[in-house]
Amino acid sequence: MARRIGETGVRTGTPVDAIERAENGLTVRAGGEAIAARCVVCAVPPPVAAKLLGPLNAGMGDILAGIPMAPVAVVHLGGDATQNVPPGFGALIPRHYGIRTLGTVFVSQLFPGRAPEGHFVNTAFIGGTLDPEAMKLSDDELLAVARADQAKILGIRDFDFADILRYTHAIPQLVPDHPEKIDDLRARAAKIHGLVLAGNYLTGVGIDHAVGSGYTAADGAFNLTAAGN
Numbered sequence: 001m002a003r004r005i006g007e008t009g010v011r012t013g014t015p016v017d018a019i020e021r022a023e024n025g026l027t028v029r030a031g032g033e034a035i036a037a038r039c040v041v042c043a044v045p046p047p048v049a050a051k052l053l054g055p056l057n058a059g060m061g062d063i064l065a066g067i068p069m070a071p072v073a074v075v076h077l078g079g080d081a082t083q084n085v086p087p088g089f090g091a092l093i094p095r096h097y098g099i100r101t102l103g104t105v106f107v108s109q110l111f112p113g114r115a116p117e118g119h120f121v122n123t124a125f126i127g128g129t130l131d132p133e134a135m136k137l138s139d140d141e142l143l144a145v146a147r148a149d150q151a152k153i154l155g156i157r158d159f160d161f162a163d164i165l166r167y168t169h170a171i172p173q174l175v176p177d178h179p180e181k182i183d184d185l186r187a188r189a190a191k192i193h194g195l196v197l198a199g200n201y202l203t204g205v206g207i208d209h210a211v212g213s214g215y216t217a218a219d220g221a222f223n224l225t226a227a228g229n
């Protein structure tokens, strides 16, 4: 984006505080600025979208705020690569195995540069809708769970690096009435001139769907602006 529209056109680390209707589109308020836009692609997670879009249409705010969000704690564990991480992507762990970790990804086998030479890093996911209490565990407790589970799953016990991140609103849950709610949301959004939606809550939470929603949003934005609107 910076290459295409110029460095000054891109503002990172600048949370949007509000989106307001304007005569010829929308006004985005961020970092003390009021930015006039013919088209706004709103690609923030549902709880934030609820706050930004609720004032434009209360029904949109309600639908977005009502999307359940699963909490997830992410524990990165690194160690000496002489310990055998099996080849592959990682593992998802069915709940009846009695293992608290939901899944583990062998990150350094997937992407270059994720661990120093001769080392590995695995990521463990703990929590989810069935185990929200996991978010209340201390760092030491989370680490203990992740380490014990890596030992059970992979036989790996020696780690020399650990890092913990907690996402309280990590993953939207696409519950049975979700498609109808999203249809309603889209119909409401279509009535707000210049507004386009994108994000993992629209058609699916996987990266492929999230990225796909970006392409669809880009088409929507292009159509709006190409039509001279």
Ligand SMILES: Cc1cc2nc3c(=O)[nH]c(=O)nc-3n(C[C@H](O)[C@H](O)[C@H](O)COP(=O)(O)OP(=O)(O)OC[C@H]3O[C@@H](n4cnc5c(N)ncnc54)[C@H](O)[C@@H]3O)c2cc1C
Residues within 6 Å of the ligand: 014, 015, 016, 017, 043, 044, 045, 048, 072, 074, 125, 167, 170, 171, 198, 199, 200, 201, 204, 205, 206, 207, 208, 210
């Ligand atoms: C722990 C975890 C593991 C996952 N693992 C996988 C996996 O292995 N495979 C897979 O396919 N999918 C996985 N997913 C799902 C997938 O990664 C996400 O669904 C997807 O990346 C979400 O994309 P998004 O663009 O909708 O949202 P995000 O990537 O969350 O983007 C939303 C953006 O909005 C920004 N933002 C928030 N508030 C504001 C504001 N006020 N103003 C401006 N910007 C704001 C945020 O900073 C963020 O950059 C995982 C998700 C999680 C949480």
